Amino acid sequence: MNPCAAILLVSLLLIGHSADAAILEANGSYQNCRCMKHTSDFIHPKKYESIEIIPLGGACRTTEIILKLKKGPKVCVNPNAPWMKKVLSNLQSQKEQRAFPQNE
The missing domain is CATH 1.20.5 (Single alpha-helices involved in coiled-coils or other helix-helix interfaces)
Known part of the structure; x- marks a missing residue:
């Protein structure tokens, strides 16, 4: 050829x-995202038992955050909601502290 x-x-x-x-x-x-609708409403940490963070990639063009409520279904949360940004920041800080413990 x-x-x-x-x-x-x-x-x-x-x-x-x-x-x-x-x-x-x-x-x-x-449309391969798991979340079709999101809420920006504050959900108190005492009301959910776990948080699942699905980074953007593949066919879904957005980061997805899914909260498993203690009583009720799973809820998709807007990752840009101000309160969720604080939660994610706190989770990142905790993760860093566990990865690099400070000697006291």
């Missing part, structure tokens, strides 16, 4: 794939 023809074929395949992905994304076909 002619090298120029091979390069042209590969280029066309890559362009075609990119166009298909753009069309899927524009049509909302990247």
Whole structure:
């Protein structure tokens, strides 16, 4: 096969794939997120038993935060809610303290 023809074929395949992905994304076909609705309402830590943080990636274009309530279903929380930013900051601080304990 002619090298120029091979390069042209590969280029066309890559362009075609990119166009298909753009069309899927524009049509909302990247709906593989677990959360379709989010709440920004404050939920007291005593009301949930666990927090699941799913980083953005793959088909979901946003970070997802899912709280498992002690009484009731799981709830998706807006990661940009001010109170949730504080919770995430506190979790990060706790994680860092456990990873690098300070000698006292």
